[in-house]
Amino acid sequence: MSKILDALKKEVCEANRALETSGLVKLTWGNVSGIDRLQGLWCIKPSGVAYGDLKPEQMVVLDMEGNVTKHGSALRPSSDTKTHLHLYREFIHIGGITHTHSVYATMFAQASRELPCFGTTHADHFYGTVPVARALTPEEVADDYEHHTGVAIVERFWELGLDPVEMPAVLQAHHAPFTWGKNAMDSLKNSIALEMCAQMALGSMTLHPGLGKIPQHILEKHHLRKHGPGAYYGQQGAN
């Protein structure tokens, strides 16, 4: 069991360090977590520590009630921990979560604008429009800001009938994006993809105000050649 946890801590540590080297994050504006579903344990970045200094043994390991366990460091976990926890509890097929304030995705979140699918780059990663989760009420903020952030995201997915595996991203109004994936690294890749798609969308909308979405048959084709049982992108058996 310890070996699996050690590998998880290492991967989560690497994914957090990549937040900075990928250019997605400045200062300490982001965090990545990963989960071991079998053991019911997950780990996340400690709060406010610089990415370049992160070590696997500093990762904080929590249980599914959000308690810090003795399997990881005693540092205070990321301030967004309760948001991650709620997403892991509700989106039971995801294995990693990334939160950033990446520039272009955050522009959309701040403007409470959904990110429509205008092209195949988007279709390759996100099956349709990336939704916006509503702002929290004063009561929710006063009660438990980070927990209710997770609740608002999940609520929005169920409202729209979205499958979090097909739509591994959300924009929280006035805040920033969250993405997820099969594991920590996969959630990070979806953050990179989301940032590029947001930048491209802003440009396409500038060139063509009122631009319509990608035709549905092209969206489906691109998404399905990368994902699902008939996928033929990449090497067989590889990610």
Next chain:
Amino acid sequence: MSKILDALKKEVCEANRALETSGLVKLTWGNVSGIDRLQGLWCIKPSGVAYGDLKPEQMVVLDMEGNVTKHGSALRPSSDTKTHLHLYREFIHIGGITHTHSVYATMFAQASRELPCFGTTHADHFYGTVPVARALTPEEVADDYEHHTGVAIVERFWELGLDPVEMPAVLQAHHAPFTWGKNAMDSLKNSIALEMCAQMALGSMTLHPGLGKIPQHILEKHHLRKHGPGAYYGQQGAN
């Protein structure tokens, strides 16, 4: 024969690695191929492999029917292979092809907007407006998406009477750009040029909505001082 193929695999490998180092491509969103017209063999990046890990011996070598040959690796070739193949068969004077989802060129492609020639940077590389190839129909997508992508590109060139040597680029609607050139590295340079021209054009259009194209005599001058029999750019006998 093997020496020529080895050199081709090395060049194609280097050009693929340069996709990432040049900043044109994130994740695995692009591929470069090169052809040996005498042997009727061409080679392309394997699908979904990270650029930093690519080695010449991993390049996949195909014949002009699109069969993977024993001259290269047994990895699955890029998912865009059939598009490359069709372009090599129809554009018989080109020696290399690059496909990217570079940010600014993709903004134009997603908006189905042609890229007009506003300045000499564009004229140096592309002789006039970079065209848009139409979106595929549901039938074409169902039949063979990547092959029909190539067909739509070639169809657009013949419709417009464009010479692919003078216009080494196209924007596929809802998708992204393809460029080509004398060889793999030359097609990569045209992708770099296209990306810069798209970024500059977006800015010029913002500064001056309704901006007209570059005067024809300046377009011709700049294109011809770099290309064709009277060219005087660069060193004699050099590329």
Next chain:
Amino acid sequence: MSKILDALKKEVCEANRALETSGLVKLTWGNVSGIDRLQGLWCIKPSGVAYGDLKPEQMVVLDMEGNVTKHGSALRPSSDTKTHLHLYREFIHIGGITHTHSVYATMFAQASRELPCFGTTHADHFYGTVPVARALTPEEVADDYEHHTGVAIVERFWELGLDPVEMPAVLQAHHAPFTWGKNAMDSLKNSIALEMCAQMALGSMTLHPGLGKIPQHILEKHHLRKHGPGAYYGQQGAN
């Protein structure tokens, strides 16, 4: 006493070098200073020296009257020295100041546009709208440009009833931003945050002309979870 000053010179030197490596500054367009309130001494970058060449012993040490002291180098201090001095005299709780011409923050300053708080990235660092300080009059410019720049900034803060600890940034009209913080490095972090917030705001305003500010209860929540007695961001006892 000399040990404390040596540490201050080292920190101010590092923060100035980071102006360039962080991408905030080109050429020599920026400077950082730091103060030792107990000794009433502060130090700043020498004027026009390239960042890569800076050494701690080149830092210029001044007293609270703006006289260059023998505790530091005899180089001419930054041309913006009198602005820093006035801010240290009036904003008595700040320990470091950074001045840059960073691209996006300067766009707002040049346009004499305040920077509204549209999201939590901004709220995490700046408690509300970042103000604009007015342009100087011809008389002020003729009398003492850099001193009156400081006066105009302080005047604007008192006019608006702003606490410089809660709002550690200002945009000077037609000019560029100044930020400050607990120490030199903290003022630099606020310059990095300001630049990102300006870029994000420009994008959000493009996506949604007329966009309103972040709801007040979310602004307060984000600011207070990072600052003040109830803060729970970062590690306890850490910065």
Next chain:
Amino acid sequence: MSKILDALKKEVCEANRALETSGLVKLTWGNVSGIDRLQGLWCIKPSGVAYGDLKPEQMVVLDMEGNVTKHGSALRPSSDTKTHLHLYREFIHIGGITHTHSVYATMFAQASRELPCFGTTHADHFYGTVPVARALTPEEVADDYEHHTGVAIVERFWELGLDPVEMPAVLQAHHAPFTWGKNAMDSLKNSIALEMCAQMALGSMTLHPGLGKIPQHILEKHHLRKHGPGAYYGQQGAN
């Protein structure tokens, strides 16, 4: 005499290499030259050679008639050589020239838009609006494109009564910027400054359509604190 020329070749080579490392130039889209007024000799980059490979001994040395001399390499000089020559002959107080297709300055040139002075970053380097030189006529292009480019630039400066020392930059319509300075490195710095000012101006104009120029007294103050007899920026006796 050879020592002075060797130093000139070294400086011009370094400035050309810095075109790429500074991010101003992609591929081979730019060139820098420098002049020794006493000897009446000047040197420029060879045409189409990659920046990373440049060596001082490859610099081409020309006389004031534009003849390649035996003091430098026998490579073909930059295709823009005649433009540089004409500027050196007419602007007798300049010592270096840089030509780039840097992205934001080129957006303005392509749109035939002057670059107004909106802030002190601009004022520090350029005393007022950076002018646009007109497009060449078909006759001028047919006769001698590069020579007439220089002629059109000089003509525009005399028309507007501009002093090339106070205004070390021009935007050529449909083409790109040229800058100059005291020497090769100084002309390169002006290209870096022009690019930043163009990017900032585009943003300020987006935030505030119809934005007016910087007040004249602030323009003068900032320009004169860096340039002219009363300058107090930088170290005394230093550049």
